[in-house]
Amino acid sequence: MDKRYKVQVKDLHKSYGSNEVLKGINLNVKPNEVVCMIGPSGSGKSTFLRCINKLEEPNSGHVYVDGYDIADPQVNINKVRENIGMVFQHFNLFPNMSVLDNITLAPVQLGKMDKDEAQQAAMHYLDLVGLQDKANANPTKLSGGQQQRVAIARALAMKPDVMLFDEPTSALDPEMVGDVLEVMKRLAQQGMTMIVVTHEMGFAKQVADRVVFFHDGDIREQGTPEDIFDHPQQADTKNFLDKVLNV
Amino acid sequence: MQRNNWKKLIAAFVAILGIVVGWQVVEPQRVSAADEPTYTFATNNTFEPFEIQDSKGGYSGKNPGIEIEILKKIAKHEHFKYKFKPMSFNGDLQALESGQVDAVIAGMSVTDERKEKYDFSTPYYTDGVVMAVAKDSNIKSMKQLRGKTVSAKAGTSAAIYLKDNQKKYGYKIRYFDSSNTMWNDVKTGNTAATFDDGPVLEYGIKNGVPLKILTKKPINAQPIAVGFQKGKNLALQKKINDGIKWLNDTGQMKQIIDKYTKDTKASKTSIDRTFMGLLEANRGALLRGLWMTIELTVIGIIFAMIFGIILGVLGIVNNKFANAISSTLIYIFRGIPMIVLAFFIYMGLPNVIGHKVPLFLAGIITLALDEGAYIGAIVKGGFESVNVGQWEAARSLGLPYSKALIKVIAPQGFKLMVPSLVNQFIITLKDTSILSAIGVMELTQTGTVIISQNMEGFKMWTIIAVIYIIIITLLTWLSNYVQKRMA
Numbered sequence: 069m070d071k072r073y074k075v076q077v078k079d080l081h082k083s084y085g086s087n088e089v090l091k092g093i094n095l096n097v098k099p100n101e102v103v104c105m106i107g108p109s110g111s112g113k114s115t116f117l118r119c120i121n122k123l124e125e126p127n128s129g130h131v132y133v134d135g136y137d138i139a140d141p142q143v144n145i146n147k148v149r150e151n152i153g154m155v156f157q158h159f160n161l162f163p164n165m166s167v168l169d170n171i172t173l174a175p176v177q178l179g180k181m182d183k184d185e186a187q188q189a190a191m192h193y194l195d196l197v198g199l200q201d202k203a204n205a206n207p208t209k210l211s212g213g214q215q216q217r218v219a220i221a222r223a224l225a226m227k228p229d230v231m232l233f234d235e236p237t238s239a240l241d242p243e244m245v246g247d248v249l250e251v252m253k254r255l256a257q258q259g260m261t262m263i264v265v266t267h268e269m270g271f272a273k274q275v276a277d278r279v280v281f282f283h284d285g286d287i288r289e290q291g292t293p294e295d296i297f298d299h300p301q302q303a304d305t306k307n308f309l310d311k312v313l314n315v
Numbered sequence: 316m317q318r319n320n321w322k323k324l325i326a327a328f329v330a331i332l333g334i335v336v337g338w339q340v341v342e343p344q345r346v347s348a349a350d351e352p353t354y355t356f357a358t359n360n361t362f363e364p365f366e367i368q369d370s371k372g373g374y375s376g377k378n379p380g381i382e383i384e385i386l387k388k389i390a391k392h393e394h395f396k397y398k399f400k401p402m403s404f405n406g407d408l409q410a411l412e413s414g415q416v417d418a419v420i421a422g423m424s425v426t427d428e429r430k431e432k433y434d435f436s437t438p439y440y441t442d443g444v445v446m447a448v449a450k451d452s453n454i455k456s457m458k459q460l461r462g463k464t465v466s467a468k469a470g471t472s473a474a475i476y477l478k479d480n481q482k483k484y485g486y487k488i489r490y491f492d493s494s495n496t497m498w499n500d501v502k503t504g505n506t507a508a509t510f511d512d513g514p515v516l517e518y519g520i521k522n523g524v525p526l527k528i529l530t531k532k533p534i535n536a537q538p539i540a541v542g543f544q545k546g547k548n549l550a551l552q553k554k555i556n557d558g559i560k561w562l563n564d565t566g567q568m569k570q571i572i573d574k575y576t577k578d579t580k581a582s583k584t585s586i587d588r589t590f591m592g593l594l595e596a597n598r599g600a601l602l603r604g605l606w607m608t609i610e611l612t613v614i615g616i617i618f619a620m621i622f623g624i625i626l627g628v629l630g631i632v633n634n635k636f637a638n639a640i641s642s643t644l645i646y647i648f649r650g651i652p653m654i655v656l657a658f659f660i661y662m663g664l665p666n667v668i669g670h671k672v673p674l675f676l677a678g679i680i681t682l683a684l685d686e687g688a689y690i691g692a693i694v695k696g697g698f699e700s701v702n703v704g705q706w707e708a709a710r711s712l713g714l715p716y717s718k719a720l721i722k723v724i725a726p727q728g729f730k731l732m733v734p735s736l737v738n739q740f741i742i743t744l745k746d747t748s749i750l751s752a753i754g755v756m757e758l759t760q761t762g763t764v765i766i767s768q769n770m771e772g773f774k775m776w777t778i779i780a781v782i783y784i785i786i787i788t789l790l791t792w793l794s795n796y797v798q799k800r801m802a
Contacts, residue, residue: 150713160708164726174712
């Protein structure tokens with residue numbers, strides 16, 4: 069593996085039965101880089117993202133995060149996951165505890181912080197996502213946009229060096245999308261390494277250092293937002309962008 | 316707030332457990348004796364006039380029955396102490412075989428077949444089988460029984476006689492566990508005739524059972540004696556035999572037997588037969604039975620929950636072997652009828668492990684395994700119905716499997732399970748009645764015993780049923796309240 073990269077993926081294959089979803093992906097992500105992954109549904113971008121923290125088990129290939137190969141059975145996956153934050157399409161907040169407890173659960177349970185520290189940290193991150201007043205609320209009582217911002221705060225509380233976003237705004241009402249994207253933009257500006265699966269082309273154009281276009285289980289094309297959005301080289305890319313941009 | 320409620324609930328639960336277990340531990344010490352040996356005798360709770368239980372389910376009344384009086388005298392004379400285990404006659408024999416009891420004193424007739432399996436004391440009475448029909452029946456002799464149904468208690472000499480003569484007379488045989496239900500079946504006309512021990516039937520008829528005896532001379536007259544495990548308990552055998560000889564020599568034996576078969580002194584004084592009267596007369600026994608039912612339910616549920624949670628967790632972990640163990644155990648214990656499981660643990664297991672399983676413990680193990688299997692399936696289903704996204708979110712934060720399960724999945728799963736668990740608790744309460752089959756003196760068994768004395772089947776079973784409904788209603792209210800508070 070190469071020390072210059074925060075995340076390095078080599079020849080990653082993943083199949084469900086005879087259906088090959090990932091056909092040998094290679095991708096390197098530098099520290100502080102924001103990579104947006106776009107592409108049609110079923111192109112494998114979400115599966116790829118979930119392979120990075122081993123929510124999906126790759127069939128072959130290597131995924132190095134901070135120098136650890138998550139495909140190596142000797143590597144303690146729980147330790148590696150502590151440094152990879154993940155935000156899900158459906159937020160997945162724990163409905164059996166308050167917003168504050170959602171955020172402090174992992175740091176306290178994993179011995180990163182004591183309860184007081186964790187609560188202070190939680191308030192700090194809630195402030196960052198603009199929800200300090202919701203600390204004691206039950207997450208099910210919040211709007212979708214608020215829930216997703218709590219989910220971001222929860223992931224940040226473990227102080228990860230990489231954040232994975234799996235279509236974070238797809239399940240939101242349109243008027244909620246802006247707040248969540250705003251938080252993500254702020255994170256990017258603060259230098260967080262981010263890999264984002266998204267359908268928000270505006271966000272990708274504005275925030276991404278690199279845009280990766282997935283098609284049919286493979287990376288078809290990648291480059292700066294200008295390269296991809298203004299001068300796409302591949303027919304599939306043009307085709308996809310035509311569909312999503314000209315509605 | 317929510318967590319506090321749970322804590323209170325758990326604290327209350329633990330407190331109840333503590334009291335109940337403490338009571339269980341202290342209880343046996345109260346009866347522990349000095350240096351005289353204590354023997355356990357299986358007996359038949361409905362076998363008048365040999366055994367007549369009082370309203371408290373014991374034998375401390377004035378007329379406890381021929382064999383009880385004999386044993387009382389012998390024990391005093393021969394210096395030993397005794398305890399009774401009242402069961403069905405079949406249960407008596409099985410308890411003797413498995414070593415649960417030291418002897419059977421239950422109007423047991425000495426047959427050649429039984430002599431091969433058991434040792435017997437000196438006989439103290441001669442008993443024969445007689446045939447009885449309903450008071451208004453037209454049946455005059457056994458020849459009229461062709462095609463009809465007749466009854467006897469399973470395992471008794473009456474049953475053996477019926478089996479031997481079935482070809483000759485062409486009747487169908489139905490077996491019962493207690494005289495009371497059997498006689499009632501004749502009274503209601505379900506069976507045409509019943510075959511039972513002469514003195515037992517005579518005593519019953521004298522006390523108001525509407526049957527009549529047709530047999531002039533008892534069939535298969537056989538001696539009655541105390542039965543022991545073959546070649547074991549020789550010291551007790553000698554004591555009993557010495558005692559019987561002493562009773563015969565002093566004329567006391569005849570006195571006791573005459574008291575129950577010749578004059579009417581032993582017959583019951585008239586009692587208040589209204590619902591309230593019956594309730595009042597049997598209040599102590601019913602409360603003790605109810606308490607035993609509650610005790611079995613509470614302790615049974617606690618252990619069933621422990622077993623069920625283990626089964627449920629084994630069923631969902633990422634390990635094929637553990638999953639297989641879980642589903643196999645659930646399959647087995649859900650598949651075995653609870654009564655078979657109870658017999659197996661109480662009467663089957665002692666043959667293998669070589670010592671007795673205490674009755675209460677056998678009841679709890681039965682409940683824990685049977686109800687635990689159902690709870691295991693509920694727990695497994697509850698955990699599985701928690702959204703998979705919850706697992707992913709917890710694991711993505713770096714929480715190991717166990718922490719994700721305990722902190723995130725289990726609390727949500729249990730909330731989903733509450734209605735099914737409450738339902739299972741109510742079923743558990745009702746299922747404790749099955750343990751009456753091995754002689755646990757819970758509410759149902761208490762009812763059987765009381766009815767064997769007062770023959771008030773309809774009224775007593777109504778009372779018992781109402782008691783069950785009341786406690787189940789209370790339990791349902793309690794669980795609704797808890798569920799509302801949790802929501």
